[in-house]
Amino acid sequence: MALALLVSSSCLPAFSCQRKVFRVRAVASEDFAAVKPEEANKVKLGGSELRVTRLGIGAWSWGDTSYWNDFDWDDRKMKAAKAAFDVSIDLGITFFDTAEVYGSRLALGAESSETLLGRFIKERKEMDPNVEVAVATKFAALPWRLGRGSVVKALKDSLCRLGISSVDLYQLHWPGLWGNEGYLDGLGDAFEQGLVQAVGVSNYSEKRLRDAYEKLKKRGIPLASNQVNYSLIYRAPEQNGVKAACDELGVTLIAYSPIAQGALTGKYTPENPPTGPRGRIYTPEYLIKLQPLINRIGEIGEEYGKSNTQVVLNWLISQDNVLPIPGAKTPQQAEEFAGVLGWQLTDDEINELRSLASEAGQPIGFPVERL
Numbered sequence: 001m002a003l004a005l006l007v008s009s010s011c012l013p014a015f016s017c018q019r020k021v022f023r024v025r026a027v028a029s030e031d032f033a034a035v036k037p038e039e040a041n042k043v044k045l046g047g048s049e050l051r052v053t054r055l056g057i058g059a060w061s062w063g064d065t066s067y068w069n070d071f072d073w074d075d076r077k078m079k080a081a082k083a084a085f086d087v088s089i090d091l092g093i094t095f096f097d098t099a100e101v102y103g104s105r106l107a108l109g110a111e112s113s114e115t116l117l118g119r120f121i122k123e124r125k126e127m128d129p130n131v132e133v134a135v136a137t138k139f140a141a142l143p144w145r146l147g148r149g150s151v152v153k154a155l156k157d158s159l160c161r162l163g164i165s166s167v168d169l170y171q172l173h174w175p176g177l178w179g180n181e182g183y184l185d186g187l188g189d190a191f192e193q194g195l196v197q198a199v200g201v202s203n204y205s206e207k208r209l210r211d212a213y214e215k216l217k218k219r220g221i222p223l224a225s226n227q228v229n230y231s232l233i234y235r236a237p238e239q240n241g242v243k244a245a246c247d248e249l250g251v252t253l254i255a256y257s258p259i260a261q262g263a264l265t266g267k268y269t270p271e272n273p274p275t276g277p278r279g280r281i282y283t284p285e286y287l288i289k290l291q292p293l294i295n296r297i298g299e300i301g302e303e304y305g306k307s308n309t310q311v312v313l314n315w316l317i318s319q320d321n322v323l324p325i326p327g328a329k330t331p332q333q334a335e336e337f338a339g340v341l342g343w344q345l346t347d348d349e350i351n352e353l354r355s356l357a358s359e360a361g362q363p364i365g366f367p368v369e370r371l
């Protein structure tokens with residue numbers, strides 16, 4: 001994720017772009033119990049008014065050439081990403097997570113994930129004007145970004161790339177080295193100006209989370225979410241107080257890398273480890289340690305007629321107050337995510353998987369979590 005520090009500037013100057021801006025229909029203000037069956041799968045994000053699907057789709061890999069896609073983005077991959085978007089909508093998953101740094105133009109051959117998501121939304125809305133899409137994006141706390149004004153400015157650039165007039169959830173991507181008070185002020189400004197429906201943070205420790213919650217509360221703004229690395233094999237949020245604080249404060253924990261970047265799906269083995277930067281985390285040695293867990297996940301999945309991927313995402317959803325956002329590169333992957341909902345592992349299975357995962361040990365995480 002080193003290249004996460006590069007920002008796309010495809011849409012400057014702020015908010016003066018020529019693209020047609022679409023109003024993505026707000027998903028917060030309706031009587032959901034009465035509307036459609038899939039509304040039952042929606043949850044309120046923290047104390048905000050925003051309701052989103054029980055599982056979202058991560059769009060980091062879309063357009064990216066720094067971590068994903070074997071450093072190469074092409075038309076075939078773009079079509080697969082678009083199909084992943086469309087299948088998600090078709091199957092009732094309407095919450096998408098992107099960031100201004102995903103697919104930064106400064107990375108060779110990359111295309112901005114926000115621009116791609118915006119294009120997919122636009123094309124879908126041309127066919128189905130009433131389609132509901134909830135968009136989450138993120139502010140990059142880069143060291144040279146100072147003061148509250150930098151947040152609204154960055155947000156307007158994101159809106160421009162996305163081609164929409166407001167986002168559903170705006171998150172501070174990671175804590176800055178400095179300037180965090182100003183970023184929280186800016187987040188509040190974005191909310192008060194009606195540019196976002198809900199605000200969240202990401203990679204925030206328990207202390208930072210509590211401080212952010214209190215600061216926003218003074219302005220009457222609920223902190224909706226904290227997006228952190230959380231999966232069956234990366235359970236730092238259970239150990240460092242973040243999950244407990246989220247539960248106590250009523251802040252939704254959005255789980256990123258929820259299938260451990262593919263390592264929990266059973267697709268990668270010691271003989272067939274992932275390529276690229278992922279291969280440095282999920283090494284053959286680590287994948288050997290994972291095998292007993294992967295085998296048991298497979299056995300449990302067979303009992304339910306579910307895949308490994310569906311079992312590990314269901315494990316997360318079974319924890320109260322957790323909303324996973326697995327990344328989908330293809331329509332097949334998106335289709336599999338839709339099968340995560342509508343059933344539930346038993347408490348015994350949840351506990352058994354947690355203890356087997358402990359035996360395998362934890363892979364390395366994203367260093368900004370410790371800022």
Ligand SMILES: NC(=O)c1ccc[n+]([C@@H]2O[C@H](COP(=O)([O-])OP(=O)(O)OC[C@H]3O[C@@H](n4cnc5c(N)ncnc54)[C@H](OP(=O)(O)O)[C@@H]3O)[C@@H](O)[C@H]2O)c1
Pocket residue numbers: 057058059060061097098173202203227228255256257258259260261262263265267309325326327328329332333334336337366
């Ligand atoms: N806030 C943050 O700092 C932060 C950090 C990381 C991620 N995120 C967010 O969280 C989202 C998800 O995290 P992530 O992309 O790191 O990891 P992830 O969701 O755990 O893994 C996604 C990858 O797993 C593979 N995969 C997906 N579905 C599969 C299936 N059904 N079977 C087998 N393999 C499958 C795909 O890669 P292959 O097909 O190449 O194996 C896919 O790109 C991101 O897109 C982003 O929105 C946020």
